[in-house]
Amino acid sequence: MPSSREPTHTHSQKLGFCFSAFDQRISSASRPFGESELLIMQLTLEFGGGLELLCESIKIHEVDVNPKSGEDKLIMRDLLGWIKANIIKERPEMFMKGDSVRPGVLVLVNDCDWELSGNLDTSLEEKDVVVFISTLHGG
Amino acid sequence: MDSYNIPDTSDGIISEIEKLKAQKEALEDRIRFLQARLDETGPNSVKRDAFVVNGSCCPSFSLGNASTDNGLTPEMIYRYSRHLLLPNFGVEGQSKLSKSSILVVGAGGLGSPVALYLAACGAGCIGIVDSDIVEINNLHRQIIHKEEFVGQAKVKSAADACCSINSLVKLVEHNEALSPTNALEIVRKYDIVVDATDNLPSRYMISDCCVLLDKPLVSGAALGLEGQLTVYHHNGGPCYRCLFPTPPPTAACQRCSDSGVLGVVPGVIGCLQALEAIKIASAIGEPLAERMLIFDALSSRIRTVKIRGKSAQCIACGENARFTKETFQCFDYEEFTQSPMSDKARPKLSLIPESARISSHDYKEILDKGQPHILIDVRPAHHFKITALPNSMNIPLSILENKLPMIDSALKEVELASNEPACLYVVCRRGNDSQRAVQFLADNGFSSAKDIIGGLESWANNVDPKFPAY
Numbered sequence: 001m002p003s004s005r006e007p008t009h010t011h012s013q014k015l016g017f018c019f020s021a022f023d024q025r026i027s028s029a030s031r032p033f034g035e036s037e038l039l040i041m042q043l044t045l046e047f048g049g050g051l052e053l054l055c056e057s058i059k060i061h062e063v064d065v066n067p068k069s070g071e072d073k074l075i076m077r078d079l080l081g082w083i084k085a086n087i088i089k090e091r092p093e094m095f096m097k098g099d100s101v102r103p104g105v106l107v108l109v110n111d112c113d114w115e116l117s118g119n120l121d122t123s124l125e126e127k128d129v130v131v132f133i134s135t136l137h138g139g
Numbered sequence: 140m141d142s143y144n145i146p147d148t149s150d151g152i153i154s155e156i157e158k159l160k161a162q163k164e165a166l167e168d169r170i171r172f173l174q175a176r177l178d179e180t181g182p183n184s185v186k187r188d189a190f191v192v193n194g195s196c197c198p199s200f201s202l203g204n205a206s207t208d209n210g211l212t213p214e215m216i217y218r219y220s221r222h223l224l225l226p227n228f229g230v231e232g233q234s235k236l237s238k239s240s241i242l243v244v245g246a247g248g249l250g251s252p253v254a255l256y257l258a259a260c261g262a263g264c265i266g267i268v269d270s271d272i273v274e275i276n277n278l279h280r281q282i283i284h285k286e287e288f289v290g291q292a293k294v295k296s297a298a299d300a301c302c303s304i305n306s307l308v309k310l311v312e313h314n315e316a317l318s319p320t321n322a323l324e325i326v327r328k329y330d331i332v333v334d335a336t337d338n339l340p341s342r343y344m345i346s347d348c349c350v351l352l353d354k355p356l357v358s359g360a361a362l363g364l365e366g367q368l369t370v371y372h373h374n375g376g377p378c379y380r381c382l383f384p385t386p387p388p389t390a391a392c393q394r395c396s397d398s399g400v401l402g403v404v405p406g407v408i409g410c411l412q413a414l415e416a417i418k419i420a421s422a423i424g425e426p427l428a429e430r431m432l433i434f435d436a437l438s439s440r441i442r443t444v445k446i447r448g449k450s451a452q453c454i455a456c457g458e459n460a461r462f463t464k465e466t467f468q469c470f471d472y473e474e475f476t477q478s479p480m481s482d483k484a485r486p487k488l489s490l491i492p493e494s495a496r497i498s499s500h501d502y503k504e505i506l507d508k509g510q511p512h513i514l515i516d517v518r519p520a521h522h523f524k525i526t527a528l529p530n531s532m533n534i535p536l537s538i539l540e541n542k543l544p545m546i547d548s549a550l551k552e553v554e555l556a557s558n559e560p561a562c563l564y565v566v567c568r569r570g571n572d573s574q575r576a577v578q579f580l581a582d583n584g585f586s587s588a589k590d591i592i593g594g595l596e597s598w599a600n601n602v603d604p605k606f607p608a609y
Contacts, residue, residue, distance in 0.1 A: 048365060048433065048435065049362075049365060049367070050362070050363070050391070050393055050398075059435075059438075091390075093388075094388070094390065094391055102387065102388065102391065103383065103384075103385035103386060103387045103388070104383060104385075104386065104387025104388075104391055105387075106382070106431070106446070108444045111442060111443075111444040111445065112444065112445045113444065113445060113446040113447045115446075115447035116445065116447055131444070133367075133433060134387070134391060135360070135367065135382075135383060135387070136360035136361065136362045136365060136366070136367050136393075137336075137337065137338055137339045137342060137360055137362070137392055137393075137394075138337050138360060138361055138362035138393065138394055138395040138398075138400060138405075138482070139245055139247055139248050139249040139250070139335050139336055139337040139359065139360055139361055139395070139405055139408075
């Protein structure tokens with residue numbers, strides 16, 4: 001899978017802060033040769049509350065994802081599959097259950113609970129920020 | 140008895156008398172105020188009026204003639220003057236706060252700043268529930284407790300600290316664990332509940348209880364270097380079950396006693412919980428209902444996100460909710476969440492046969508007799524750095540699979556040196572991971588592997604009391 005580090009200033013422009021130690025840009029492995037660049041969607045994925053432990057303790061991932069062939073949009077259902085295949089490095093059952101996230105994980109699309117935007121059917125747009133937070137119980 | 144400091148000059152005595160007279164006046168004012176409240180409500184129902192609960196703040200709250208009788212004594216006006224100077228808070232805010240009663244569940248890392256701030260700022264009545272005793276390894280984050288209270292009840296220690304900050308506040312000690320059998324009775328007496336507990340079943344239980352009794356719930360959590368905060372069942376917002384209808388798998392429930400927590404992180408969340416409780420009690424601002432605050436200490440980021448509203452399907456607060464007080468009292472929260480109602484309860488694993496285990500005493504004998512063996516410590520590397528048995532070899536459980544050749548050659552080396560067959564022992568912190576390791580080793584050709592029952596904890600308790608416990 002092609003994976004290369006981007007200069008951090010591109011992230012700092014986008015997110016308003018710099019977080020180089022945790023940044024990683026991953027390109028979609030399955031991009032068909034010659035497909036238009038316009039179909040590639042740039043997203044920011046964040047993992048917290050312990051979920052980052054499933055992806056090599058990296059909390060923020062700047063990624064390029066392409067919608068499934070024949071589709072012109074990307075929905076959360078597809079993104080979860082993509083994340084499971086490309087980002088999650090261990091214990092995938094700690095991230096997903098069935099075709100959704102496991103109980104106890106909050107999913108936020110642009111700082112808003114995905115229950116308010118259609119759950120698995122939430123459509124994603126370029127530059128969206130998708131956050132996965134495992135709920136904490138300690139004190 | 141207290142011994143009085145008697146000034147040695149007559150001027151000193153005169154000024155001391157003046158000071159005492161002022162204090163006496165303030166106390167008399169307070170007695171008059173309390174007497175008036177008693178007369179208003181009758182002797183058997185000195186119940187705090189529900190003037191803010193559910194956010195339906197009651198503007199007709201009888202402050203009487205606010206300019207002359209705002210419910211604040213001269214002593215209170217002086218003490219809370221900086222609050223009264225806030226245009227958005229002022230006399231109304233302080234007066235409501237001083238008549239509110241707030242229950243803090245848990246006097247630990249979160250509960251410490253909650254109780255301290257609520258006491259300092261003049262909440263009327265603060266209840267504290269906890270059944271734990273103060274331990275020395277609590278003090279790095281549970282800042283309400285002092286060394287002199289180690290070994291004593293947390294509620295006693297917490298109440299003492301609150302009293303020494305503000306003797307005007309009424310403190311109620313509930314020296315017991317909140318459970319489905321006592322929760323309704325305890326929570327009923329308060330206007331607002333603060334969840335400062337450290338475990339999942341308690342979170343479901345407190346939320347259900349607050350729904351049943353219609354109390355707003357200020358819920359905070361902290362672990363490692365992250366914290367979360369929200370207000371449940373308030374202003375039509377969701378309850379805990381709306382957000383998490385199904386509990387997470389137990390493997391996803393990390394605990395401070397296993398995963399660690401930076402002391403100031405629950406401190407930050409606890410302060411914010413106190414703030415939300417004060418906002419609800421005094422009916423100011425926008426409480427954090429239908430929103431969640433997420434704190435990441437490492438990146439110094441606080442983000443507030445919008446969360447779903449009340450769920451119509453919620454079994455606790457939904458349209459067809461069938462959760463009654465009776466179901467609540469019989470509900471097994473530990474069974475439901477598959478986790479214990481205490482951060483301290485240790486799951487005792489029994490994975491391998493007794494013949495594949497030895498006690499810490501037995502291992503001591505093996506050491507003393509100089510029997511050829513190797514000892515593998517399967518804890519994570521950062522645990523190994525804290526403390527370890529001499530001559531133990533650190534191979535964390537997560538990478539054990541890749542290190543089998545290394546174990547094999549280490550065994551052969553010992554056998555070559557001693558000309559005897561060498562044994563393989565495995566140790567961890569408490570004796571659970573070591574069993575998993577022995578099972579894995581046995582499946583991969585190391586049939587003689589044995590684990591030390593109870594791990595390093597047992598070593599410290601039964602063999603070497605000087606071995607550092609953590």
